[in-house]
Amino acid sequence: MSFVSAAQEAHAYLALFRAGCRRSQRYKLALVSGLLTNLFFGLVRTALFYALYREGADVAVRGLDLADALTYVWMVQAMFGVVWASWIWEFPEAVRSGDFVVELTRPGDPWLRQLAYELGRTLNQLLLRSTLPLLGAAALLPLALPTTPVGVLLVAVSMVLASVVAFEVRFLFGTVAFWSSDYRAVFNIVFPVLWLVSGFVIPIDYFPAALRALAEGSPLYAMLMAPVHVAVGQSVAGSLARQVAWVVALGAASRVALSLACRRLVVHGG
Amino acid sequence: MARALWPGAGLRPFGPGPGLAARAARLRAGAAVYRRLAVATLRGRVRQPAGFVLRTLATGLVVVTEIVGVVLLVERFGTLAGWTAPEVVLLVGLGAAGQGLGLVFGDRLEPAFFSEVVRKGSFDQVLTRPTSPLGWMVASYVEVRFLGRVAVGAGAVAWAAERAGVGWTLPRLLVAAMAVACCATLVFAISVLGGALTLYTIEGSEVVNIFTYGGVSLSCYPMEIYGPGLRAVFLWVVPFALAVYVPALVLLGRAGPPGLPATLVWLTPAATALFAGLAAAGWRAGIRHYVGTGS
Numbered sequence: 001m002s003f004v005s006a007a008q009e010a011h012a013y014l015a016l017f018r019a020g021c022r023r024s025q026r027y028k029l030a031l032v033s034g035l036l037t038n039l040f041f042g043l044v045r046t047a048l049f050y051a052l053y054r055e056g057a058d059v060a061v062r063g064l065d066l067a068d069a070l071t072y073v074w075m076v077q078a079m080f081g082v083v084w085a086s087w088i089w090e091f092p093e094a095v096r097s098g099d100f101v102v103e104l105t106r107p108g109d110p111w112l113r114q115l116a117y118e119l120g121r122t123l124n125q126l127l128l129r130s131t132l133p134l135l136g137a138a139a140l141l142p143l144a145l146p147t148t149p150v151g152v153l154l155v156a157v158s159m160v161l162a163s164v165v166a167f168e169v170r171f172l173f174g175t176v177a178f179w180s181s182d183y184r185a186v187f188n189i190v191f192p193v194l195w196l197v198s199g200f201v202i203p204i205d206y207f208p209a210a211l212r213a214l215a216e217g218s219p220l221y222a223m224l225m226a227p228v229h230v231a232v233g234q235s236v237a238g239s240l241a242r243q244v245a246w247v248v249a250l251g252a253a254s255r256v257a258l259s260l261a262c263r264r265l266v267v268h269g270g
Numbered sequence: 271m272a273r274a275l276w277p278g279a280g281l282r283p284f285g286p287g288p289g290l291a292a293r294a295a296r297l298r299a300g301a302a303v304y305r306r307l308a309v310a311t312l313r314g315r316v317r318q319p320a321g322f323v324l325r326t327l328a329t330g331l332v333v334v335t336e337i338v339g340v341v342l343l344v345e346r347f348g349t350l351a352g353w354t355a356p357e358v359v360l361l362v363g364l365g366a367a368g369q370g371l372g373l374v375f376g377d378r379l380e381p382a383f384f385s386e387v388v389r390k391g392s393f394d395q396v397l398t399r400p401t402s403p404l405g406w407m408v409a410s411y412v413e414v415r416f417l418g419r420v421a422v423g424a425g426a427v428a429w430a431a432e433r434a435g436v437g438w439t440l441p442r443l444l445v446a447a448m449a450v451a452c453c454a455t456l457v458f459a460i461s462v463l464g465g466a467l468t469l470y471t472i473e474g475s476e477v478v479n480i481f482t483y484g485g486v487s488l489s490c491y492p493m494e495i496y497g498p499g500l501r502a503v504f505l506w507v508v509p510f511a512l513a514v515y516v517p518a519l520v521l522l523g524r525a526g527p528p529g530l531p532a533t534l535v536w537l538t539p540a541a542t543a544l545f546a547g548l549a550a551a552g553w554r555a556g557i558r559h560y561v562g563t564g565s
Contacts, residue, residue: 033477040480043489043500051495052347061346185321188328192335201339206346 009108013116020120030086031128037075045073046141062205067144068232072203074137075228076165080200082122083166083223089184091170092177104262111255115167124162130159144232148214152154153191154240158230161243165222168250169194175254178261199225222246301325301402307409315414322415330418337426340490348455351494356433357522358491359426364446365486367512368425368453373482376461377410380482381474384465388472394562404462404553423450436521445535449517452542453489456513457482459549465480466549466556481508489514505530509541 064072072221088241091114094100103110138145173190177183195201197211198220204212215221226239315322336358344355378384384407387393396403427446437441464478489510493501505511512534519525519532526532 029471029475033475034475037480037484040484041487044491044496045485047495047497047500048350048491051345051491064538118486182321182324184320185324185328189324192328192331196335196338202336202343206342208342255291269304 002057012108013112016113016116017120017123020122020126022099022120024121024124033134034081034129038080038129039136042074042077042133042137045076045166046070046137049073063234064203064205064232065144066233067142069203070137071144072228074134074141074143075231078126079162079224079227081125081129082083082159082163082200085118085122085125085166087118087121088174090168091174092183095177096181096183101265108167109216111171111258114171115164118167118170119163123160124165126159126163126251146231146233153197154236155227155231158227158240161225161240161247162223164247165219165243167252168247168254169219169223171254172250173255175257175261178265182235194220198223199228203228219250220248275392290479300401300405304405304409307406308412311412312411312414325512326413326418328418328420329370329416333362333370333422333426336366336373336490337362344558351492353492354496357518360430360436360521361492361518362436362490362513363423363426363428363430364518365423365453365510366426367420368450368513369482369486370419370421370423371450372457372461373416373419374413375408376458376482377413377416379407379461379468381464381468381476381478382538385468385472386469388560391562393469393560397560399556402522403557404465406537407465416563431521434522436523442521445517445520447546448538449513452513452538453486453510454509455542455546456508459546460485460508462549466552469556469560480531486511492532495521501530509538509545512538512541513551537552 035061049066049069052063054071059065060068091100094103103113106113134145137143146155174183174188176186180186197204197215197218199215204215204221207215215225222243226243229239230236298385315395322559340358340362341355344353346352387407393403396406430436431438460478460481464482466477467475479530485504485508488496488500488504492527493504493511493515495503500523501511511530516530516532516534520535524532528535
């Protein structure tokens with residue numbers, strides 16, 4: 001550690017970030033099928049909200065009008081692949097197989113290394129898989145996206161913050177593998193709740209008051225609904241502030257979990 | 271469909287098929303083999319009871335959250351295209367029960383898993399076995415955990431029927447059972463087609479999920495909300511609308527919108543069988559095309 005300077009270390013993280021970027025660029029077929037899936041589910045949900053708002057003609061329901069709801073629909077499609085990344089099992093699998101031990105022997109910080117690498121992969125997704133459906137929908141449908149450069153920049157910042165929180169949530173979940181080898185069963189049972197509370201099923205604005213308070217107070221808010229609210233221009237500063245707070249809090253929690261896990265880590269095999 | 275499930279079907283490329291008596295004997299022997307394989311798989315799963323119970327609950331819990339979402343959403347607005355929340359839940363329940371049942375048999379043909387089987391060369395071994403490759407894949411990877419989804423789906427149908435004032439008569443029960451069976455067959459058939467596609471592309475493509483998951487998820491809402499394009503595809507190409515929406519019209523005593531009357535329910539079994547036949551043909555083409563993936 002002492003013979004690696006801070007600059008060298010930063011250089012290493014940057015290299016990992018670029019490697020992550022390149023890695024997800026390789027999978028062209030996955031990108032195309034991901035985009036088609038986004039398009040399909042986006043169309044179905046668009047039809048759903050058009051039908052719902054036709055009933056309530058031109059009124060805002062719980063603060064969301066049709067344009068806001070459609071923006072939500074396409075933001076869900078934009079964020080889906082970033083939040084529930086297809087590589088979610090890599091970390092717990094590395095823990096289970098014992099490959100993760102190698103990570104502990106490498107210079108630098110294992111958590112920061114993983115963050116750099118995953119952000120690289122995520123950023124590539126954000127640039128292609130998230131932006132394309134969102135721009136396409138914005139061109140064809142009456143979305144409520146910001147039109148000023150600052151507004152657009154804030155949405156982009158919020159989406160990047162959301163991907164950092166999503167990485168931290170995935171990381172925390174992955175540390176379950178240190179305690180239970182059946183982490184998939186644990187995830188399967190937890191996932192439906194995360195799915196609902198984070199707002200992937202319906203916008204949390206439609207939730208009953210108690211459930212909405214729970215959803216807004218949880219870190220899951222920072223993964224999806226915060227960028228949605230920033231995009232439609234509802235409590236922009238508050239949403240961004242919450243995201244920053246959760247990035248820090250979950251980052252600290254991840255590091256505590258990792259140090260606890262390493263203390264009880266037993267490596268099998270020789 | 272049945273032909274592809276016969277043991278040896280994949281190993282009989284030349285000459286006329288065996289006689290009727292021989293075929294019947296083969297079918298019996300095959301059924302015994304598949305039953306044993308499936309039971310062995312099930313026993314393996316139950317070896318870790320806690321994990322098994324969690325996984326089964328989890329497949330049901332997904333449907334519970336979907337139903338919570340649909341009910342909250344529709345009640346915020348009053349109705350969805352004239353359908354009340356319980357009426358929409360009836361659609362969700364029929365679709366979920368059918369999808370769960372289809373995935374019990376078809377889940378492991380999904381691209382992510384089956385493409386790994388193919389890439390590792392394990393599928394070569396499957397082809398050398400004296401059983402049908404499809405029968406072997408289905409029986410040895412039967413996923414009982416999806417029965418959790420079937421149970422929640424059936425519960426949702428019962429709840430919704432009560433709320434929507436559907437009295438259960440024998441014909442209505444038969445219509446509901448047929449809807450679930452046809453939806454399950456469609457989901458399984460799509461998985462088989464996805465498997466066949468993987469035999470061509472080797473690297474699996476998640477596009478298949480648009481139909482296995484997307485088709486059912488589209489069937490969760492009344493077809494009135496979709497434009498003519500989506501409606502036509504899911505009515506006449508991948509007939510999920512015939513398997514879920516049209517039977518629900520019959521159960522609820524609704525006439526259905528123009529061009530999509532409840533009387534189409536008579537077409538449901540035939541359309542499902544036709545689609546299953548296409549899937550079987552696709553699978554056979556995939557098997558014929560398959561040349562192995564190297565050492």
